[in-house]
Amino acid sequence: MSNQVSLGYYKNLKNSAWNFMVEGFYRTMDNVIEYQEGASFLNSTSVNWEDKVAVGTGKAYGLELMLQKNKGKLTGSLSYTLSRSERTFDDINQGQTFPYRYDAPHNLALNLHYEVRNNKTFSVNFFFNSGAPLQIAQAKYAGSFPHNNWGPFSLSRGSGYQSYYSYFQQLPLLSDRNTYRAPAYHRLDVNYRVVKQKKTGNRVWAFGIYNVYNRNNPFYIFYDNSQLKQFSLFPVIPSFTYERNF
Incomplete structure (x- = not known):
């Protein structure tokens, strides 16, 4: 069961050419569950799931902001969220509150679209997220x-x-539960799109680059030979697409 209270402010500017939004929220949660310290179904004679979990409380709170441009050659949006998500269990982490596995204090997204000509568009997308909290x-x-x-x-x-x-x-x-935070996730993508009208429908060419600066974002972090190591996915990836609509 959860309870939430939120308060927001929304504003349209210059005949809806710009939109602005700010919203704060606070949520409490009861009867949340989490695996107990050292819980395992392999090294125990008990295989009951109920014996492996603890019941506790949680809370999440934060502030969200967004600025959006809807008109003109350059359109796009900028959003930012500052938030926390925490859990408390009597039987975990010595009863001390700890960050939840999906706690991400900072979340930033930038999306820009520039109309070079009537049929040609250049797009830029940037993402930033705080790293996940881990127990190491x-x-x-x-x-x-x-x-x-x-x-x-x-x-x-x-x-x-x-x-x-x-x-x-x-x-x-x-370590204590989730006191280590993985490196932040951030990525830049670009795309160039050309649309040409045909007698029947249109033709679309698109050229893109995923992860332009080849950021090695952590997908999985593990402990090996007294060192923390990470496994990453998806390096810089160029792409080309062709569409024909009728």
């Missing part, structure tokens, strides 16, 4: 294998017990 391993410590029954797998000393024992000796020492 700060160090490793020597742990001991508690017994020879690892969940559903019964291991004997003569059937690979020693190899499992050695593997589980190095255990990660985790």
Whole structure:
């Protein structure tokens, strides 16, 4: 269950050539769920989902602004959101409030479209988002294998017990919940579009570049050999499209 209150102001300027919007919001949430610390369906004799989650509260609040230009050769919009999203559970993070996994304090989007001629348009799109909050391993410590029954797998000393024992000796020492923030996500895209009217319908040529400056945005961050590493997707990608409408 959630409750939200919001207050906004909207304004049209110069015969709707410009639009301006500002809105603030505050939301509270009850009975939200989250996996408990160390929850796993592999190394436990209990497979009940209810035993793996905690129930708590959450809140989200922020401010949204948008400026939009609707007329002229140059049109587009600029939007910015400043927000926070938090969770609190008695059984997680020692009862301390922590950022939710989708908490993104800063979110910026810029979209510009310039009409070079009646049938030719150049577009620029820029995006910026704060990195996702993560819980990472700060160090490793020597742990001991508690017994020879690892969940559903019964291991004997003569059937690979020693190899499992050695593997589980190095255990990660985790930080507080979501205290590390991944690098920010940002990207610039450009597109040039040419439309030519034909006797029946029109023809469209479009040339674009995705991720112009080849930003290595993190898709997945992992801990390897005492170092944080990231896996990225989609480097700079040129594109060409052709459309024929009738």
